[in-house]
Amino acid sequence: MTSVHVRCVHPGAWWLWAAGVAAAATATTNVLLLALLGAVVLLTVTVHRPEGARGFGVYLAVAGAVVVVRVLAHVVLATPGVHVLVDLPAFDVGPLTLLGPVTREALLAGVSGGLQLAVLILAVGAAHTIADAASLLRHAPAALGPIATAAVIAVSTFPSLVRSVLETRDALRLRGVTLSGRGARDRHLLERVVVPVLSGAVERSFAIATGMEARGFGASHAVTRGAAPLTVAAVGAAGAALLAVLDPAWPRWSAPALALLAGVLTWLALRGGAAGGRRTTLYRPPRWTPVSLGLVACGAVGAALVATASVAVRVPTPDAWLALSGGLLVAVLVVAVPAFVGLVLPEGGAAQSAAGERDSLYARGSAPGAGAEAGAPSAASTLRAAGSPLDVAASRSAVEVAR
Structure with missing residues (x-):
């Protein structure tokens, strides 16, 4: 293959x-x-x-x-x-x-x-x-930037933690360090596993922040007052539409109507919201x-x-x-x-x-x-x-x- x-x-x-x-x-x-x-x-x-x-x-x-x-x-x-x-x-x-x-x-x-x-x-x-x-994250529209950032962080937290633990374990193996025994595991867990994982997370955070700044993610633009309410309303309508699909007690017309409302609100947020059509990154x-x-x-x-x-x-x-x-x-x-x-x-x-x-x-x-x-x-x-x-x-x- x-x-x-x-x-x-x-x-x-x-x-x-x-x-x-x-x-x-x-x-x-x-x-x-x-x-x-x-x-x-x-x-x-x-x-x-x-x-x-x-x-x-x-x-x-x-x-x-x-x-x-x-x-x-x-x-x-x-x-x-x-x-x-x-x-x-x-x-x-x-x-x-x-x-x-x-x-x-x-x-x-x-x-x-x-x-x-x-x-x-x-x-x-x-x-x-x-x-x-x-x-x-870099493919999200500018008006949905905060929501996209929160979603990416939520989805990436567990894989990033797993990656840090695997890297720490490999480093310990290369140095010939093994955590054997319950007492040794409890005693050295903090200094040999937890501290390297936390320090690695901080270093990666600084590296990501530097890269985002270099690509213009820190650029500031004028934000209209209606951008945030439109975005929040669109997310709420999408959640209500999903609930209407899962709950048979809701009327049958409610799910399509709420989905259409979420689409309209999203379009309004993208067109007239925070820098909807402006470039906020050099990427x-x-x-x-x-x-x-x-x-x-x-x-x-x-x-x-x-x-x-x-x-x-x-x-x-x-x-x-x-x-x-x-x-x-x-x-x-x-x-x-x-x-x-x-x-x-x-x-x-x-x-x-x-x-x-x-x-x-x-x-x-x-x-x-x-x-x-x-x-x-x-x-x-x-x-x-x-x-x-x-x-x-x-x-x-x-x-x-x-x-």
Whole structure:
């Protein structure tokens, strides 16, 4: 299987593809289909994972733990069923009955529910491993900048913590330090694990702040008074629309109406809100290419095929839990297209993509009020003149020294 140059794909495309996989998983309780979707996600991460990316193993461990916990919950809480597999002694604890007969229906319900959550976790982990959520921040409209920043921080906190712990563990292993024994673990945990993780988080925060300032994210523009209320109202309308979809007590017309209201408020915030049409950064984000659109289409088509499949196959009975129709197989194959095709650049395309990325670091000309207004043109010319990756790194260091 060939390697993939992930830079040729818009990072938002991977997240939309993962959203399609998650939507397909929530629309079915078919154990076989859920297992196939999970295998597709694992294969996709194996093929498309950037060099040096780590942390997906933690998502895999959490997904496995979720399945085990769901199965144990159905066994312990004595979910009723017809086909008894094991008859355990029952214990009455108030209104609850613990253990008792373990039925096939209970096990299948636990496995299917656990696999649904597991595929959701793996999909988010795959998107975060292939396309870091922090990379989506520079693609957010200026009017939605604060909301995008908060969302990226919320999504990136756990993966960043996992990455810091893994780096600290590797550093301890290289120094021959092992935490063996309960007393030694308790005594040295603070100084050997917690302190390095916290110091690394502070250092990365300063590095990110410096990079954002250099790219003009600190630029200040005039903000209209109606920008913040419009943005908050749009988020509230979107949340109410989601609640209307999930709660059958709401009128059927409420969800489309609230979604339309959220779209109108978002458009007003983008057009007339805080710097809606102004450039607040010198960074030129990558464009949506046909490859990126095809990736999004794979996730959307796969989710649509699963959602429109027959209920008898999509939500099978315990007697037909291995049933799988041709439409569901096609859905799995469509979702797996990115893994099998491999979005490979032609020969010489990697160098062209790297050069294009260097050119896109800064726009031609500086943005008014940008934090790096004085140094941006020289940085852009330096990066365009650089050839190899080593030259790029050296030129970036020179730019920092010049600043």
